[in-house]
Every structure is written in C-alpha cells, then in structure tokens.
Amino acid sequence: MLIAKDVHKSFGALTVLDGVSLEVHKKEVVALIGPSGSGKSTFLRCLNQLEKVDSGTIELDGLTMCRTVNKKAEYAKSSELRQITLKMGMVFQSFNLFPHKNVLENLIEAPLVVLKMPRDKAILQARHMLSKVGLLDHEKHYPYQLSGGQAQRVAIARALCMHPEILCFDEPTSALDPLLTKEVLAVMRDLAKEEMTMIVVTHEMEFAREVADRVVFMEGGRVIEDAPPEELFASQNPRTRRFIYGETE
Amino acid sequence: MQFRIFTDPEALFNLIKTLATGIMPTIRIFVFTILLSIPLGIMLAAGRVSKYRVLRTPISVYIYIIRSTPLMLQLLFSYFLISSLEWSPVLQLIFGDKRSQFPIRCIVYMFSLNYAAYFAEIFRGGIQSIHEGQREAAKVLGLTRVQSFFRIQLPQIFKTVMPSLTNEFVTLVKDTSIAKVISVSLDNRTILHVAEKQVSALASIEPYILVLIFFLVFNGVVEQGCKLIERSMNYYR
Ligand SMILES: Nc1ncnc2c1ncn2[C@@H]1O[C@H](COP(=O)(O)OP(=O)(O)OP(=O)(O)O)[C@@H](O)[C@H]1O
Numbered sequence: 001m002l003i004a005k006d007v008h009k010s011f012g013a014l015t016v017l018d019g020v021s022l023e024v025h026k027k028e029v030v031a032l033i034g035p036s037g038s039g040k041s042t043f044l045r046c047l048n049q050l051e052k053v054d055s056g057t058i059e060l061d062g063l064t065m066c067r068t069v070n071k072k073a074e075y076a077k078s079s080e081l082r083q084i085t086l087k088m089g090m091v092f093q094s095f096n097l098f099p100h101k102n103v104l105e106n107l108i109e110a111p112l113v114v115l116k117m118p119r120d121k122a123i124l125q126a127r128h129m130l131s132k133v134g135l136l137d138h139e140k141h142y143p144y145q146l147s148g149g150q151a152q153r154v155a156i157a158r159a160l161c162m163h164p165e166i167l168c169f170d171e172p173t174s175a176l177d178p179l180l181t182k183e184v185l186a187v188m189r190d191l192a193k194e195e196m197t198m199i200v201v202t203h204e205m206e207f208a209r210e211v212a213d214r215v216v217f218m219e220g221g222r223v224i225e226d227a228p229p230e231e232l233f234a235s236q237n238p239r240t241r242r243f244i245y246g247e248t249e
Numbered sequence: 250m251q252f253r254i255f256t257d258p259e260a261l262f263n264l265i266k267t268l269a270t271g272i273m274p275t276i277r278i279f280v281f282t283i284l285l286s287i288p289l290g291i292m293l294a295a296g297r298v299s300k301y302r303v304l305r306t307p308i309s310v311y312i313y314i315i316r317s318t319p320l321m322l323q324l325l326f327s328y329f330l331i332s333s334l335e336w337s338p339v340l341q342l343i344f345g346d347k348r349s350q351f352p353i354r355c356i357v358y359m360f361s362l363n364y365a366a367y368f369a370e371i372f373r374g375g376i377q378s379i380h381e382g383q384r385e386a387a388k389v390l391g392l393t394r395v396q397s398f399f400r401i402q403l404p405q406i407f408k409t410v411m412p413s414l415t416n417e418f419v420t421l422v423k424d425t426s427i428a429k430v431i432s433v434s435l436d437n438r439t440i441l442h443v444a445e446k447q448v449s450a451l452a453s454i455e456p457y458i459l460v461l462i463f464f465l466v467f468n469g470v471v472e473q474g475c476k477l478i479e480r481s482m483n484y485y486r
C-alpha cells in the first residue's frame with residue numbers, strides 16, 4: 001500500500017536519508033528502530049509531507065506523492081498531495097494537541113473543517129474514538145489538564161477521527177514515564193488488533209517484538225535490515241546486534 | 250488660579266455640552282485606527298516572517314521608518330503632501346472630498362499605518378512564540394495553511410500578545426490628541442480641537458481640566474475592556 005523507493009534527503013551538507021526504501025502492506029505494523037540521528041523521524045516526516053525529499057519515489061494506495069525525474073524529486077500537484085495527506089495520520093512525540101481547544105474540540109476540528117462533516121456526526125464519532133482510548137470522561141478537559149499519557153491517547157484519537165489508511169507514530173512514548181508509556185502502548189496494541197496499518201518509530205523493543213509484523217533497523221540514513229521481529233532480534237548482522245544488544249566486537 | 254466656570258453651573262453645563270461634541274470624533278479615530286491597523290499589522294507580521302526576502306526586506310524598512318520618526322511629523326507630512334496633489338479620481342476614492350472628508354481620513358489612515366508597524370512587531374513575536382508542532386499537527390490533519398493560521402495559530406497568538414496590545418491601545422487613546430495638528434471639518438473635531446477653541450474663547454484653562462478627566466475615563470474603560478478580553482482567554486494555558 002505504501003511504497004517508498006530510494007529516498008534521499010539532506011539538510012545542507014548533512015545527508016540524513018541515503019536511499020531509504022520501505023514497503024508497507026495493508027494491516028501491517030512496521031516498527032522502525034535505530035540509533036539517534038539515523039533519520040527515522042526525518043523519514044516519517046517525509047512520508048507526511050512535513051519535509052520534502054531531494055529524490056526518490058513515494059506512493060500511497062496507487063497515488064504518487066513524488067518520483068525522481070532527472071535525479072530530482074518531482075512532487076505531484078497539490079490536489080493529489082492533499083488526497084495523500086488525508087490518507088496519512090501522524091502522532092508526534094510531543095502530542096501537539098491544540099491548547100485552546102478542549103479534548104472534544106481537538107477531535108472534531110479536522111472532521112468539521114477538512115471533511116465538512118456535520119457537527120453532531122463529528123461529535124458522535126469523536127466520543128467513539130475517545131472511548132477506544134479510554135478517555136470518554138475527559139472530553140471537556142483542556143490539554144493542560146491532561147497527563148502525558150492521556151494527552152498522547154487524545155492525540156491518537158484525534159488522528160483516528162480522520163480515518164487514515166496509515167498511522168505514523170514518531171516515538172509516541174519517549175516523553176512519558178514507564179507507567180504512562182504502558183497505557184499508550186496498550187492503545188496501540190488495540191489498534192494493531194483492529195488491523196490498523198501503522199509505522200511506529202520506537203525505542204520500545206518489547207513493543208516492537210510483540211506487536212510489529214516487521215522490524216526495520218535504520219542506521220546512517222539507510223535501512224540495514226528489514227525482517228519479522230523474531231528474525232531481526234536473532235540477527236547475525238553485527239551492526240544490528242550492536243544496536244539491540246549493545247554488543248561490541 | 251480661579252475656577253470661574255467650575256463655580257458657575259450654567260457655564261459649566263454649556264462647556265461640558267460643547268466639549269461633548271468632541272467625544273464621538275475622538276472615539277471614532279481610536280476605533281477606526283484599531284480596526285484598520287490590527288489586520289494590517291497581522292499581514293505585515295506574516296510578511297515579516299515569510300520565507301520570501303522580497304516581502305521581508307521592504308516590511309522591515311517600513312517598520313524601521315515608521316517607528317523611528319514621530320507620528321505627528323508623519324501626519325503633518327502626509328497631510329501636506331497629499332493636499333498639494335491634484336485631486337484625481339483615485340484620491341477622491343481613497344480620501345473622499347478634499348475639504349470635508351480628506352483631513353479626518355488622512356488622520357485615521359496615517360494613525361493606522363503608524364500603529365500597524367507597532368502591531369506588526371508585536372504579532373511577529375506572537376507568531377514566533379507558537380510551537381512549530383501546532384502548524385505541523387494542523388497540516389497532517391489536512392487543514393490548509395489559511396485554516397491553520399486562523400483557527401489554530403491566531404487564537405493562541407492573541408492570547409500571548411494581548412498584554413502588549415493593551416499597552417498600545419492605551420497609548421493610542423492618548424495619541425488621538427495628535428490629530429489636533431490638522432484642521433478638520435466641524436463634525437469631526439476631536440475633544441482637543443474643541444477644548445482649544447474654548448480655552449481661548451473663555452480665557453481659562455478649565456476646559457483642559459475636563460479634557461484630562463475625559464482621557465482618564467476613556468483609558469480606564471479601555472484598560473478594563475482589555476482586562477476582560479484577557480480574562481476570557483484564561484481558560485487554557
Ligand atoms: N530541520 C533540520 N535541519 C537540519 N538538520 C536536521 C533537521 N532535522 C533533522 N536534522 C538532522 O538530521 C539527522 C537525523 O535526524 P532524525 O531526527 O531524523 O533522526 P532520528 O533517527 O529520528 O533520531 P532520534 O532517535 O534522536 O529521534 C540529525 O543529525 C539531525 O540533527
């Protein structure tokens with residue numbers, strides 16, 4: 001469903017993505033792991049059009065976001081890009097809830113404004129999503145009144161309200177303590193059970209091992225290994241082992 | 250100092266009645282200046298932080314010129330410059346009739362151009378105070394840049410800049426007195442225009458005392474109004 005081919009991206013002289021390719025199929029959960037600075041966030045941000053790639057192909061559901069023409073990325077026209085935006089969801093490490101809107105308003109904002117959904121329908125759907133993440137009794141709370149774990153669950157519910165085909169997570173639990181991490185991971189496990197397609201950048205190896213269908217190990221802007229968890233965690237590749245088990249040669 | 254008028258109820262009543270004719274024109278300058286300068290200030294601020302140098306540079310120069318020169322001089326200069334021009338249909342469209350409407354419009358426009366520069370700097374700070382993540386969250390949810398600006402960023406910007414706006418509003422109330430350097434048509438005379446006539450006609454400074462009181466009350470109301478607005482945005486952090 002999602003195809004990224006040979007994606008390159010530099011910030012000035014710094015090459016951050018050095019030919020990343022990744023395919024994600026429907027209903028798959030892909031965990032993206034790798035050391036700090038390996039380009040995981042940048043890759044997700046390129047998929048969500050928060051950064052522009054220098055070259056490479058990105059396709060979603062048969063729609064082309066960009067492809068390489070004369071060694072440079074050529075982006076589709078804006079109407080097509082918009083369609084792709086609507087098929088992608090993104091959950092940030094820092095939640096990025098809208099502080100001036102309460103939980104319910106955060107959830108209905110995009111359905112009302114972007115999808116032009118009738119208000120009562122948007123509210124009904126928002127409550128449904130809130131019950132999924134276990135926060136039905138918090139709809140009148142403002143973001144500053146929520147714990148980090150609650151805020152992240154609201155952010156997930158907000159993304160779900162747009163019915164994305166793929167949901168991307170960039171270290172969704174890195175700002176949380178272990179207890180709050182658990183409640184967010186529980187929500188993500190439920191989503192995986194409901195066959196949500198997900199790409200999750202994470203340092204939670206436990207989660208990657210249990211929930212992911214595939215684990216992708218990135219280093220230095222390249223994909224080093226891409227395999228089912230049992231295979232990847234038993235990898236013989238020294239770089240992979242060094243990252244996962246902290247082994248030194 | 251003798252209070253000839255304050256001790257004579259009838260004279261005092263007549264003076265107050267006369268000065269009162271200047272209240273609405275003064276308030277009008279204040280209100281119209283704010284209505285024009287805030288949107289203009291927001292636009293200038295947006296241009297000031299844009300990625301296009303062709304927008305940034307002229308706006309910076311504009312803000313520098315406006316903030317470095319006196320408003321009174323700007324007003325006199327624009328007034329005499331424009332009144333020296335041949336009254337073309339374009340000028341007629343912008344400033345109205347040269348004798349009856351031009352002076353007051355020139356005042357309001359120049360005030361707005363001046364205050365917009367100050368507001369632009371304030372809003373620029375406000376725009377930059379918004380976390381990049383807010384824009385990004387709005388974008389991945391599918392909001393357009395315009396929707397994101399007006400629905401997500403602007404409400405938060407107003408909350409952060411409101412204390413600075415209050416300062417400018419208070420200053421603007423006092424700056425309406427600068428309009429006095431331009432002669433305006435009868436029904437546009439500000440309270441200071443009127444008071445000055447009275448001071449010389451009555452050979453007394455008592456009208457000025459009443460004008461002082463007017464400004465105290467006017468600014469008291471403005472400050473309370475701003476406090477209410479600030480409080481209405483206190484429901485979140
Ligand atoms: N906007 C930017 N401008 C310049 N350099 C950037 C920018 N964004 C990221 N980088 C650089 O790109 C490199 C890769 O960053 P990225 O955030 O993608 O890594 P990551 O794998 O997500 O790391 P982490 O695990 O720490 O989140 C880093 O060296 C970072 O400093």
Ligand SMILES: [Mg+2]
Pocket residue numbers: 040041042170171
């Ligand atoms: Mg990262």
